[in-house]
Amino acid sequence: MPEKLFNVNQKEYILPGNRSCQGCGLSLAYRYILKALRENTIMTIPASCLTVLHGLYPTTSVNVPCLNCTFASTAASASGLVAGLAAMNRTDTTVVAMAGDGGTFDIGLQALSGAAERGTDFIYVCYDNEGYMNTGTQRSSATPIGALTTTTPVLTKQQNKKDMMKIMEAHDIPYLAMMSPSYPVDLYDKFVKAKRIKGTRYMQISAPCPPGWVFPPKDTVKLGRLAVETSVVVLYEIEDGKFRLTGRSKTLAEKGTRAPLVQYIEKQGRFKKMSMEQLGKMQKWVDGKWNEYLKRAEG
Amino acid sequence: MSEVKILTGNQAAAAAVKLCKVQVISAYPITPSTSLTETLAEWIERGELKAEYVRVESEHSVMTVCVAAATVGARVFTSTSSHGLLYMHEQLHWAAGSRLPIVTCVVNRGVGAPWSIFNDQQDSIAQRDTGWIQLYCRDNQEIIDTVIQAYRIAEQAYCPVMVCYDGFVLSHTMMPVEIPDAEKVNAFLPPYKPHTFLSPEEPRNINPVIFPSQRRDDLGILRDGYMEFRWKLQNALEGAREIIVAANREYAESFGRDHGGMLWSYKTDDAEVCIVGMGSLASEATAAADLLREGGIRAGVVGIRAYRPFPRQEVREVLKKAPAIVIFEKNVSYGYEGALSADLKAALYGTGIDAPVHNYIAGLGGRDVKAAELAEAVRASLADIASGTRERQTWLNCVTE
Numbered sequence: 234m235p236e237k238l239f240n241v242n243q244k245e246y247i248l249p250g251n252r253s254c255q256g257c258g259l260s261l262a263y264r265y266i267l268k269a270l271r272e273n274t275i276m277t278i279p280a281s282c283l284t285v286l287h288g289l290y291p292t293t294s295v296n297v298p299c300l301n302c303t304f305a306s307t308a309a310s311a312s313g314l315v316a317g318l319a320a321m322n323r324t325d326t327t328v329v330a331m332a333g334d335g336g337t338f339d340i341g342l343q344a345l346s347g348a349a350e351r352g353t354d355f356i357y358v359c360y361d362n363e364g365y366m367n368t369g370t371q372r373s374s375a376t377p378i379g380a381l382t383t384t385t386p387v388l389t390k391q392q393n394k395k396d397m398m399k400i401m402e403a404h405d406i407p408y409l410a411m412m413s414p415s416y417p418v419d420l421y422d423k424f425v426k427a428k429r430i431k432g433t434r435y436m437q438i439s440a441p442c443p444p445g446w447v448f449p450p451k452d453t454v455k456l457g458r459l460a461v462e463t464s465v466v467v468l469y470e471i472e473d474g475k476f477r478l479t480g481r482s483k484t485l486a487e488k489g490t491r492a493p494l495v496q497y498i499e500k501q502g503r504f505k506k507m508s509m510e511q512l513g514k515m516q517k518w519v520d521g522k523w524n525e526y527l528k529r530a531e532g
Numbered sequence: 533m534s535e536v537k538i539l540t541g542n543q544a545a546a547a548a549v550k551l552c553k554v555q556v557i558s559a560y561p562i563t564p565s566t567s568l569t570e571t572l573a574e575w576i577e578r579g580e581l582k583a584e585y586v587r588v589e590s591e592h593s594v595m596t597v598c599v600a601a602a603t604v605g606a607r608v609f610t611s612t613s614s615h616g617l618l619y620m621h622e623q624l625h626w627a628a629g630s631r632l633p634i635v636t637c638v639v640n641r642g643v644g645a646p647w648s649i650f651n652d653q654q655d656s657i658a659q660r661d662t663g664w665i666q667l668y669c670r671d672n673q674e675i676i677d678t679v680i681q682a683y684r685i686a687e688q689a690y691c692p693v694m695v696c697y698d699g700f701v702l703s704h705t706m707m708p709v710e711i712p713d714a715e716k717v718n719a720f721l722p723p724y725k726p727h728t729f730l731s732p733e734e735p736r737n738i739n740p741v742i743f744p745s746q747r748r749d750d751l752g753i754l755r756d757g758y759m760e761f762r763w764k765l766q767n768a769l770e771g772a773r774e775i776i777v778a779a780n781r782e783y784a785e786s787f788g789r790d791h792g793g794m795l796w797s798y799k800t801d802d803a804e805v806c807i808v809g810m811g812s813l814a815s816e817a818t819a820a821a822d823l824l825r826e827g828g829i830r831a832g833v834v835g836i837r838a839y840r841p842f843p844r845q846e847v848r849e850v851l852k853k854a855p856a857i858v859i860f861e862k863n864v865s866y867g868y869e870g871a872l873s874a875d876l877k878a879a880l881y882g883t884g885i886d887a888p889v890h891n892y893i894a895g896l897g898g899r900d901v902k903a904a905e906l907a908e909a910v911r912a913s914l915a916d917i918a919s920g921t922r923e924r925q926t927w928l929n930c931v932t933e
Contacts, residue, residue, distance in 0.1 A: 313600025347589030
């Protein structure tokens with residue numbers, strides 16, 4: 234059963250004041266992730282915006298234990314924590330690995346695939362801000378077509394985004410979910426559920442990034458909603474292979490009221506050089522995915 | 533009760549790991565270290581060894597697993613060779629920087645390109661500056677004894693330790709090995725008690741971003757900057773000398789075998805030439821020294837056991853009377869000379885020891901090195917030295933023209 238908003242854990246695990254950018258989509262999501270996971274959690278994180286959010290030695294803005302690791306090694310680091318805790322008979326601790334899209338879709342993919350294949354008992358969270366935002370907005374394989382980045386500064390990115398959820402689903406893991414910080418209750422419920430499941434759980438969050446996507450920091454929640462309204466981001470979960478649309482995406486499917494992609498595109502400076510051809514290509518890509526999801530939700 | 537078995541170097545190392553009650557093992561197959569971790573996997577599956585075995589998808593992940601498992605307080609082990617060790621390189625820095633007492637057997641093998649599966653020491657020498665203690669073994673008995681000592685050293689110094697031994701030459705060659713009594717090993721090596729470990733009861737952010745200079749925490753206490761952390765690692769490795777020497781001495785008292793602490797020597801007291809080497813090549817050099825002595829040349833051997841920390845004082849002491857020094861080594865610091873040669877000369881600089889030092893690069897990629905060839909090279913060097921050649925760098929048995 235979904236928890237009501239007033240049932241959400243009132244305790245805060247992110248202390249007041251941190252080093253994330255104004256309007257950071259990741260920090261909104263992270264607050265609810267930690268509330269859902271509660272105590273007895275150990276985090277491991279690679280070089281990323283999350284490292285910056287956690288703060289600089291000797292202080293930290295986060296009240297959960299954390300092992301920082303190298304960029305490529307997040308899921309392997311979690312595997313080591315799980316093995317070490319098992320050896321110490323501390324198996325009631327939830328191990329959570331959390332990385333950005335660069336650390337997940339790209340450099341961390343090998344270690345993540347290995348951990349998922351082994352069925353390592355941990356939660357892997359990818360906050361997807363669609364680029365190497367911590368290093369100043371370079372292209373990643375999660376960057377959408379038509380986006381300006383500092384490594385696609387003139388011609389924009391030429392390829393569609395990698396479908397990481399599909400890659401992770403192919404690992405036959407017990408739980409996957411797609412989330413947005415603009416829908417915190419949906420996100421919270423999915424983490425509460427994930428915590429109760431054994432095995433590898435893959436959680437992907439679309440994290441709007443004001444400096445990288447080029448929009449005013451006050452509009453983060455609005456932009457996250459637009460992403461869902463246009464179905465660029467679809468809220469769903471796959472539990473033991475069973476696909477289910479959730480929250481606002483479920484409503485959109487029932488009512489058939491999706492907004493056109495251009496409404497999402499025109500709000501972001503990163504798409505200012507997007508061609509009509511690219512817009513058409515991305516709309517087709519979004520529609521294709523949406524229809525796939527609708528079919529699976531029916532089935 | 534101790535017992536004598538006929539074991540390969542890898543089997544000897546596995547026996548040591550079992551005696552050390554290692555709790556987490558992670559490994560990826562790479563020749564010639566593979567049979568060591570296969571043996572451990574079999575013992576775990578048969579229930580003969582109680583440990584978690586994490587079968588990861590790469591050596592980069594192997595060392596990551598070791599770092600993370602050690603961070604929650606487990607005693608961990610891995611082993612690798614050549615490209616596996618090179619692939620770990622980034623994580624080797626993290627293991628040392630995190631000050632974790634991880635022990636890794638490095639079964640020395642040449643590195644590509646082109647491919648070679650055979651022995652030299654380029655792989656571990658290339659990791660010289662990662663902050664790991666490096667110990668080199670000359671035979672299979674020394675392997676089992678050194679792995680046990682390595683945990684003691686690592687957990688006292690809070691530094692990771694590589695136990696290096698030559699691939700195939702030792703890893704796949706059977707020799708009689710005395711396996712120490714388990715109770716005595718328990719007494720020598722108490723359970724690992726980390727001073728800091730990751731736990732929700734006392735949340736810590738381990739290895740976050742750090743400033744160059746010191747900075748106050750929320751209680752106003754001045755905490756280290758990046759330089760201070762680096763200095764502490766350097767200080768720990770320098771301080772590890774005493775720990776290595778003490779571990780060897782106490783091991784000798786308990787088990788009756790003395791491997792020499794930082795280095796060992798053979799017939800050096802009256803030597804007119806000292807041969808210096810590491811690992812099985814130094815062992816081979818003792819046969820060469822005997823051949824030379826039969827021919828009337830008083831040769832001795834110095835075997836470097838600890839390469840990092842470097843036995844600065846010990847080599848000065850043992851080589852102070854040597855009229856000539858000949859170094860044989862299975863590595864090259866490209867664009868200069870053998871790494872051991874460079875380090876040894878640096879240790880002798882300004883001490884008044886003014887012996888000529890000749891450097892031979894030998895046995896790369898498994899090229900056979902015979903005692904008679906070492907002896908012949910020493911003779912050639914002595915003739916050269918007599919005619920005034922103070923420095924010489926030679927690639928032994930290599931067609932260089």
